[in-house]
Amino acid sequence: xxxxxxxxxxxxxxAGVGTAFGYAPPDAVQGNVQRIMYVHVPxxxxxxxxxxxxxxxxxxxxxxxxxxxxxxxxxxxxxxxxFIGLALATxxxxxxxxxxxxxxxxxxxxxxxxxxxxxxxxLLLRSVVEDPERAATYAAVLGILGALDVPVIHFSVQWxxxxxxxxxxLRPQAPTxxxxxxxxxxxxxxxxxxxxxxxxxxxxxxxxxxxxSAARAWQ
Amino acid sequence: xxxxxxxxxxYGVAAAVLLGYWWRVEHRIRSxxxxxxxxx
Numbered sequence: 741x742x743x744x745x746x747x748x749x750x751x752x753x754x755a756g757v758g759t760a761f762g763y764a765p766p767d768a769v770q771g772n773v774q775r776i777m778y779v780h781v782p783x784x785x786x787x788x789x790x791x792x793x794x795x796x797x798x799x800x801x802x803x804x805x806x807x808x809x810x811x812x813x814x815x816x817x818x819x820x821x822x823f824i825g826l827a828l829a830t831x832x833x834x835x836x837x838x839x840x841x842x843x844x845x846x847x848x849x850x851x852x853x854x855x856x857x858x859x860x861x862x863l864l865l866r867s868v869v870e871d872p873e874r875a876a877t878y879a880a881v882l883g884i885l886g887a888l889d890v891p892v893i894h895f896s897v898q899w900x901x902x903x904x905x906x907x908x909x910l911r912p913q914a915p916t917x918x919x920x921x922x923x924x925x926x927x928x929x930x931x932x933x934x935x936x937x938x939x940x941x942x943x944x945x946x947x948x949x950x951x952x953s954a955a956r957a958w959q
Numbered sequence: 960x961x962x963x964x965x966x967x968x969x970y971g972v973a974a975a976v977l978l979g980y981w982w983r984v985e986h987r988i989r990s991x992x993x994x995x996x997x998x999x
Binding site: 753757766771772773775776779780783819822825826829830833834836837935939942943945946949950952953 | 961962963965966968969970972973976977980981984985987988991992994995
């Protein structure tokens, strides 16, 4: 199943690049630099899903104390950092030619950077606490609390005056984007989510192997 | 505005992050599985 999922992810990523460059038109105002959105938006949406996985794994671990839930949370946490970092980096690269700056302390960017720091801290916490059960417990608490930043990020463009544009798709009214752009965005979101699922299963496998190896070392 | 350099940079960063992570995980899995096979 892992190989099939990996193959599907690779095919969707190729399709994603194909639709981003070959199907979606250039933006009427931004031109071709707008195509960065087909990486930036899927990255942050995938990060939200990854944090959801951390949330589920953390709650389940605190309730059951079963290591498999902690491994799930750990895999999700590492990938959350990757995808948040990717969203920040691609957003910055997009911001320079459009806003004229690599960075600004507006509400959405600031709360996203905070999310990145929180989950970097989550990974650091796991590595510095020596006792595995205590590390898992502390990480679970931080993983749950950190997830509170996700709705803040999403609603920041409504709650505060921000440079970042408001939602074009995830909003009560109809999307404001061209249909071809929506298709390209949907394909890329699917590609990123499938890639996350594949990488998460492989990371989970690695964590299980490392746990077995550590258990053998103790015997 | 085209700014193809910025577009390619963004896609390059994405490819580097995803491929780099995948390679790192797979490399470690292979070495642990090889160690396990060696023990058996």
